[in-house]
Amino acid sequence: MGKRLLLMALVVFIGCKGTSQEEKKETKQETAYKVTKTDAEWRAELTDMQYYVLRKEATENAFSSDLLKNKQKGTYVCAGCGTPVFRSEYKFDSGTGWPSFDREIEGNVAFDVDYKIGVARTEEHCAVCGGHLGHVFNDGPRATTGKRHCINGVALNFIPDGKK
Secondary structure (H helix, E strand, O other), rough: OOHHHHHHHHHHHOOOOHHHHHHHHHHHOOOOOOOOOHHHHHHHHHHHHHHHHHHHOOOOOOOOOOOOOOOEEEEEOOOOOOOOOEEEEHEOOOOOOOEEOOOOOOOOOOEEEOOOOOOEEEEEEEEEOOOOEEEEEEEOOOOOOEEEEEHHHHEEEEEEOOOO
16 A cells, blocks of 8 residues: 555656746747847846846846836936836835836737746746846736736836937
């Protein structure tokens, strides 16, 4: 009886091994972006933290971004390639510690599924260079889209209105 139970547990354990993360990485590597650079080029152009977040899909510490409290009008662009990804009028204070927006600039942000914490999350990245921006959740302002784009501030640069 004990051997059968052990065998059943082993079969269940082996059967639960997921490959979704491995498949996602293969898919992402096959995506052709308009802006492509070697790893060495990205490392040379980005700060260590920008590289870690944009290219290695990390997350900056909560409340560490200078952009968190930014109230100026303007455009948030990808720190990797300069593509406009969010507008200031869609920014709101979510209280989470990361800059949050209720919508993206359509066509400039791409989405994928991320299982890094064991559950499916909607990852978002720059549609032009593939840089990791953050994740989208369904707990945003109900009066608008209901979405919360929780974005790493280090993945963004801010351009005030009237400046190029």
